[in-house]
Amino acid sequence: MAVVESPMAGKVFEILVEVGQSVAEDDELLILEAMKMENPVYAPEDGVVKEIKVEVGKNVDEGDVLMVLE
Amino acid sequence: MDIVLNMWSSMSFSSLYWGHCVMWAIAFLLIYLAIKKGYEPLLLLPIAFGILLVNLPSDIMKPGEGLLWYFYHYGEEWAIIPPLIFLGIGAMTDFGPVIANPKTLLLGAGAQGGVYLAFLAALLLGFDVCQAAVIGIIGGADGPTTIFLSSKLAPELMGVCAVAAYSYMALVPIIQPPIMRLLTTEDERKIRMKSLRKVSKTEKIFFPIITAIVIILIVPDAAALMGMFCFGNLLRESGVTERLSNAAQNELMNIATIFLGISVGATMPAEVFLTPKVIYIFILGVLAFGFATACGLLLAKFMNLFLKEKINPLIGAAGVSAVPMAARVVHKVGSEADRKNYLLMHAMGPNVAGVIGTAVAAGMFLSVLK
Numbered sequence: 001m002a003v004v005e006s007p008m009a010g011k012v013f014e015i016l017v018e019v020g021q022s023v024a025e026d027d028e029l030l031i032l033e034a035m036k037m038e039n040p041v042y043a044p045e046d047g048v049v050k051e052i053k054v055e056v057g058k059n060v061d062e063g064d065v066l067m068v069l070e
Numbered sequence: 071m072d073i074v075l076n077m078w079s080s081m082s083f084s085s086l087y088w089g090h091c092v093m094w095a096i097a098f099l100l101i102y103l104a105i106k107k108g109y110e111p112l113l114l115l116p117i118a119f120g121i122l123l124v125n126l127p128s129d130i131m132k133p134g135e136g137l138l139w140y141f142y143h144y145g146e147e148w149a150i151i152p153p154l155i156f157l158g159i160g161a162m163t164d165f166g167p168v169i170a171n172p173k174t175l176l177l178g179a180g181a182q183g184g185v186y187l188a189f190l191a192a193l194l195l196g197f198d199v200c201q202a203a204v205i206g207i208i209g210g211a212d213g214p215t216t217i218f219l220s221s222k223l224a225p226e227l228m229g230v231c232a233v234a235a236y237s238y239m240a241l242v243p244i245i246q247p248p249i250m251r252l253l254t255t256e257d258e259r260k261i262r263m264k265s266l267r268k269v270s271k272t273e274k275i276f277f278p279i280i281t282a283i284v285i286i287l288i289v290p291d292a293a294a295l296m297g298m299f300c301f302g303n304l305l306r307e308s309g310v311t312e313r314l315s316n317a318a319q320n321e322l323m324n325i326a327t328i329f330l331g332i333s334v335g336a337t338m339p340a341e342v343f344l345t346p347k348v349i350y351i352f353i354l355g356v357l358a359f360g361f362a363t364a365c366g367l368l369l370a371k372f373m374n375l376f377l378k379e380k381i382n383p384l385i386g387a388a389g390v391s392a393v394p395m396a397a398r399v400v401h402k403v404g405s406e407a408d409r410k411n412y413l414l415m416h417a418m419g420p421n422v423a424g425v426i427g428t429a430v431a432a433g434m435f436l437s438v439l440k
Contacts, residue, residue: 007412008412034414037394037401042409
């Protein structure tokens with residue numbers, strides 16, 4: 001199980017995966033917007049998306065849990 | 071036959087000259103860079119179209135008559151738009167990385183070296199001391215502050231200096247990366263940075279209030295810019311004015327950008343723009359800007375000699391105050407070396423400090439020269 005933490009403060013701009021979807025390491029999981037710049041967040045390892053803890057438009061801080069992979 | 075002749079004379083072909091064509095070429099180049107290359111299109115495209123409009127023979131920039139002249143006069147000569155932009159930037163800015171890692175503030179101060187270099191060089195080239203100060207401020211790559219200072223010290227240079235400053239802000243993604251790659255190693259660019267600690271909401275609320283008080287007491291001439299900047303940030307951090315914060319950073323910022331961009335472009339008619347003086351100003355500006363970038367990078371590398379937790383030297387380049395373009399460029403160059411490296415917020419520390427640094431430098435010029 002791997003926890004995907006937010007690498008930076010920002011706003012969730014787009015979520016690119018769904019619960020149950022298989023992802024490979026370095027796949028883009030979601031896009032964070034900060035300073036009008038869209039920043040992809042990558043999967044830390046291979047796995048299946050177990051839980052998505054955020055929704056589009058939510059502000060997150062660095063270190064907040066965005067998703068749980070399994 | 072008369073009708074045809076009348077129609078011809080009411081058209082403006084006869085007042086065209088070669089300079090207009092040169093300016094069209096510049097406008098088309100900027101439009102191309104904005105659309106095809108994506109270089110700061112939000113600023114560059116309005117500026118480019120402003121350049122095109124003012125170099126078609128018409129009354130659009132005629133004082134007291136033309137549409138773009140009104141935009142320019144009330145927006146920039148009255149210095150209303152720059153503080154509105156600062157309001158939006160304040161609302162967009164997260165001071166968290168600065169509060170958690172205050173030493174990054176030094177980088178913003180270090181990068182002001184470019185301002186003083188350009189000031190001295192402009193004096194040597196024969197500009198008077200007030201004009202040299204305004205040209206120096208271009209080195210901070212801070213458009214709003216440049217317009218402010220020139221409206222007080224050298225109004226005759228306002229248009230040209232505004233264009234130079236905004237051009238360099240738009241050209242941040244072109245000018246900075248080569249200098250950044252030259253002065254850093256691949257390994258240095260890969261350094262990942264962590265936030266040192268969680269910053270509390272109380273700290274974030276007090277930061278803009280205290281910053282406003284301190285800066286305005288020390289540099290009263292920076293009050294309009296810094297006041298709006300800190301106010302915007304307070305709207306963001308208070309947590310109770312989200313609507314105002316959103317308006318400041320989205321709708322208001324976008325509206326201000328439209329008026330600013332097109333009217334700054336409109337200060338570049340061929341007669342004014344294609345003179346040797348303007349070329350000097352642009353050359354001095356780019357030298358100052360490159361030097362400021364290098365100062366920031368080298369200061370960051372120097373600081374790393376003493377730091378246990380290394381900083382990524384790229385963030386030094388964000389000490390030029392093109393907010394938030396310089397921070398974005400740092401982030402981009404950093405993620406080219408390691409795509410999981412998120413430097414954006416760390417670069418905002420020096421970047422924000424750069425704005426404050428340039429505003430302070432402008433205030434110092436003002437208090438000495440006014």
